[in-house]
Amino acid sequence: MHDIVQAIRRRGDYMDEKLIKKARERDADAFTELMRSQMQNMYKTARSVLEHEEDAADAISDTILACWEKIGQLKEDKYFRTWMTRILVNKCRDIQRKKAALFFTENVPEVAAEEKGFRNLEWEQTLDSLEERYRTAVILYYTEGFKTSEIAEILGIPESTVRTRLARAREKLAVHYEISKTRRKMV
């Protein structure tokens, strides 16, 4: 299964390489297509760092603009996703810092579960069962497919810390799974 997934990934990366090359030539259409293809990845990563959708939206739009401005600095096309994700995580942290600096934070009302749909609700509950430092590592590793060394680079932490976080996250997710399974049985 891992081989098949890797083959699909290579094919996907090959398609993206063409867009990356065009984007580096300041082709706005190619850049837009490239970044649109990353929306799922970006949202999941941003949401793993930030609690509210609105903040994730700001971080993603800032990241799109920053990537457009800096894409000429990308040394090799193959590092595009790592480079973009690092920018995104930094944008998320900027927003976190700004919010932390405020004396009063606006209390953003939670969107009703019905509006989000069950699919997102389950996803969010699973994600939110982890603390932020574990969430981001888990999303980058299990859904984005980054290596631990790449995650270390993106988050600016030692690789050993990434491995520790993943191990702890696995334990916590197992507990979450047992609890939610019990709840489902009770319902």
Added chain:
Amino acid sequence: MKERNIIKMNDKENTREFQDVVEILQEEILIPEVVMEKANQAFDAIKAEQNQRSYKETVRKSQKRSWKKICILAAAATLTLGGVTAGAAVYMKWSKGLSEGMKATEEQMIKAEESNLAAPVNQTFEVNGIKVTAVQSIVDSHFAMLSFKVDGYRNICPKGSQPLFNDMEIWVDGYNPGEEGGYDTARNFSINGKTYDGYVVGEDGMAVRASDGTTMSEARENGTYTYFMEDGSFEWQVILANEDTEGTFLDKSIHVELKDLGTIPKATFIPDVEGTWSFDWTLTGSEAREERELNAPLGDTGAKLTYVKLSPISITLTYNCTDKTTRPPRFYGIRLKDGTVWSHLLLGPGSDSSLPDENGDFFTTFALNRILDINDVEAILFFGNELADGESYEVKNIEKNCYAVPLKE
């Protein structure tokens, strides 16, 4: 991207239950409306910026945030450069993109031909009524600029759309970087294609039409912006780059395949003419360069310029910063022996270190947007102090504050 479906099966802790949890996280989720709205606003802003770029605004911002933007915008042109040598005549017919687009004087073109930097190709391949001619090449130790003339498409191309090829496959010395199976650093190269639109960057950095100085927004307003030449053809330019290794292209055989001609009206390529136009020839070029190892401090920034390599069409710089948190000053341009300053020279493609290596070295290699007479270059210039808040962009102010590093002792 499909890689979100990856389940890493090598975890010892992996149980069926844990995999279930991971699969939940890997599921495709609905992206909230607010996220899509803000993302679309960003995409719109980018498109608007490209369509009607206010250069001064862009430069003011990029002075504070990103020097690279200046460099990328700086595809410049001026019609005032240099004089024509009396009685001289170029031997071959240059493409518009590589002559007016590179601001080449007739004298420079002659020198470029005599040194083999520029060479004619003159191969034509016709498919489905579209005639594509490989016109010429300009090749140095890191870059190869190729020009193709495309006839027969103007009447098919939707009005106002940018004509382009959907794909290109290029083999140099038998090596194609897009082929599966192996990656050869020394032979690897990037492929960049664009449609020449007659626009270059003027001395003040503003994009202007090379033929008459019309700005891009003026041309769009009065409906004269076009990718097509008077004879109905358009020019497709290709730049190949290997910034890390020298000699990838010089005297090497090249095979070019241009595939499917069409437009991209809304981020998706629409083919109008399907086919493959193929060419084979041997790239000739020139290794001419001014090269110096030095140890020149750039003001009091803590950065030193340690290496310069200047060819007629590219520049390579190495900086060293002992304090690894320092970024070296940005490359501004060159000063000629007669005192003339040329800025906005970096065309791209190119590469630029965003972080220093373990020795504190930063590396920059870029293709230039004009042909240089390297013997006439007196100094390399780097931006001095950043502009203060509210200070407007003035070329002369920047030149006054530049750090100058002489190219020759």
